[in-house]
Amino acid sequence: MKIELIGGKKVNLEGFNVEPTFAGLLVGIPTEESNQLLIKSIKPPKQWGQRATLFKKSDLYASKNVLNPMIYSAWLSSPEPINDKDNEYDGSNLILIWLGDENKEMTLEDLIVYGIGLFDWDKNAENYQL
Numbered sequence: 001m002k003i004e005l006i007g008g009k010k011v012n013l014e015g016f017n018v019e020p021t022f023a024g025l026l027v028g029i030p031t032e033e034s035n036q037l038l039i040k041s042i043k044p045p046k047q048w049g050q051r052a053t054l055f056k057k058s059d060l061y062a063s064k065n066v067l068n069p070m071i072y073s074a075w076l077s078s079p080e081p082i083n084d085k086d087n088e089y090d091g092s093n094l095i096l097i098w099l100g101d102e103n104k105e106m107t108l109e110d111l112i113v114y115g116i117g118l119f120d121w122d123k124n125a126e127n128y129q130l
Helices: 032-041 108-116
Strands: 002-004 010-020 053-055 061-063 070-078 091-100 126-128
Touching (some): 002 108, 010 108, 070 108, 091 108
Parallel strands (some): 053 091
Antiparallel strands (some): 070 091, 091 126
């Protein structure tokens, strides 16, 4: 699936994952301390391997001490490498993670584009070789 990001960058969606933020919370009410521990534990799916990852840390909370209910992860790639003066790379990619509402009315593309917002691809993505 091809996606155009807010800054105009065109990328491919390689993988998408969504899970409940509080899936591991068995009892109790979220506190600032438990929220910070949870935030530190958020990682992309292991099967995506080691890749550059950008975690959007704005808009984490739905209300005081209550994190947004869903964790979204999107693995995006571009056939265009970043600053590849020696022409040694085949493209660039980046995993983006953010917390948001469960939104069933948005398309997958809109959910990703508006969930991650504006960011600098060249500053955050990494080049890869096939």
